[in-house]
Amino acid sequence: MDFSVVVEYFPRLLEGAWVSLQLVLISIVLGGVFALPIALARISPVAWIRAVPFAYIFFFRGTPLLVQIFLVYYGASQFDAVRESFLWPVLREPFWCAIIAFTLNTSAYTAEIFRGAIQAIPQGEVEACKVIGMTKFQMYRRVLLPRAFGIVLPAYGNEIILMLKGSALASTITILDLTGMARTIIARTYTPMEIFLAAGAIYLVISIVIIAIFRQIEQRQNRYLGTLSIKVPDKG
Amino acid sequence: MKLKKMVLGSALLLTAALSAVSVQAADKVRFVTEGAWAPFNFIDEAGKPQGFDVDIARALCAKMEADCEILTQDWDGLIPGLKVRKFDAIIASMSITEDRLKVVDFTNKYYSGGLRFMGRVGETFDLAKLDGKTIGAQRATLGAQYLEDNFAGKANLKFYDNQDNVYLDLISGRLDIVLSDELPTYNWLKTSESGSKFEFKGDAFMKTDNIAIAIRKGDDKLKAKLNKALDAILADGTYQKINAKYFPFSIY
């Protein structure tokens, strides 16, 4: 193996890594925003309100992310109605198609994490707040949300790592993320092993940094208690 | 006991998995093609590779009296796969280029190509005014390389895993211009449903583009055998018959 190609193309790999980070960051933020209402609807006492997010979550967790990306990118653009709609300026860009697919996907997983967290807070804490005489707003701000945040953290950190790994699929729709950049470089140099290993190392470093950051936040957030974590399934 | 049954079943599966890691006999010629470059190579409804390249490969095998196999592999895995001996010869409409000659050897050409732009009917086209346009090509092709060398940073370049996805994005309007080999584009314009909405833009260039079979560096024995068989099918009219099946003019 000849690792001089890695040195030569390292700046371009970093360019790709930056695109990957943007994809992950935007999707995670948007996914988090969408996940909250989905999670709340999911625990609604009304059956038909529960059914919609259930089907949504089931579809996005039950099918491969690769299929979802292709559906958004190649599937949607097949229809004249989509191409003539106001959405087209967004949907014609592969970057935004990836963001849409990733956001839909991660919001389904994140909604389950949120649901788990909300249901994990013991009823006694809510009652205690009421007894002390807190208003509903105070109760959420001071007790419930910080508690939920602390419970959610480990699973949420995990979800970000999974999103980072999933973002490699953006390369299949012409995006020059880290994997896409690696494949483009290989198209010139024909050195798949060297370049893929280098790209893998960069992903690994990013993952380790994310894990370290979350450990820090977790320790701060849950400093008053032992860890109380919820089980949330991983995704592909 | 349940566990025992599971272990047994899993062991069977593992055997199946391991049997996929097989040792290849040395005298067999394993051709590989892409299967997404109609009419030169594509996959039919039965899941079998077909097309001009595939017909040529079969004709060569008949002449060499060799035991042949024709595999398919995505485009950007062809040369890496050849290098690690996943197959012996790439017959996938591959042009001889300097970059490729650094990593593989080529036989004599089996047809000649050339690049040509394509765009929507009626839209004006000026090679000097492509800045800001979105131009697509298949990754790791001559066209992609030409675009990278001449338009990087000027036009918005998009590279795809395969040519079919390039067509999909041209039809959807994500791409303004496509740069590809002239002959498959010719075929697509003529035969596909959307072909009538698009046309060639400008003249063909790089007409000296020689399309040949790629083999591993130093595999001179196979190279000699393939060249000999190629001469033979050109001399006895087999080649011309195959040519006529796909194009009304000679592409040699």
Added chain:
Amino acid sequence: MIDLHGFGDQLLQGAVVTLELALASLFVGLILGLLGASAKLSSIAVIRWIANGYTTIIRGIPELLTVLIIYFGATSVLMAIAGLFGYDEYIEVGAFAAGVTALGLTFGAYATEVFRGALQSIPKGQHEAAIALGMGPIRKFYRIILPQVWRIALPGLGNLFLVLLKDTALVSVVGLDDIMRKANIAVSSTKQAFLFYLVAAFMYLALTIISMVFVSYMEKRASRGLTRG
């Protein structure tokens, strides 16, 4: 009825390949997971480091990249090893074998954590009781520990299998004729991207549902010693 343009049979064949790949990877992954968990609980530091390195690396690298690296790299590695024993014929690592290796490694890394948790949750008394009955370490593991670990680990492993099932789609990138690749081929010939990717999505959903039913049946069986009714 939906018109699949004659590609229905192909898609079904793809589903069989997807299932075979998933099950073979599951088998490899379960073994790796058990080994990984035992290694992580080992009293020898080097073995623990190796296991930690394995899970950290595999869980930090995209599955797509793992598949690509193994597909392109395994052949040269295997041939180099075979070369050490004086064997220099070509060794083929096809898309299926590469897929099983990559997905098995991935499953194994996550399963390591599941098994470790399960192994640690077996009370010490169980070990002591087994030894007191005169069982050797292998017999103790097979008769006493493993059945309990299996029961505790099953829900986690079931989730991982669902992930694995979806990850099989990635192997289509190196040319394995699974559901995803068959859908790609159908799309390139018919240009009906939406139809075929949606059909593919529902085929994965169907496989997911079947797996879920099977896992819950297994869970019931595994815990039949606990619940009476």
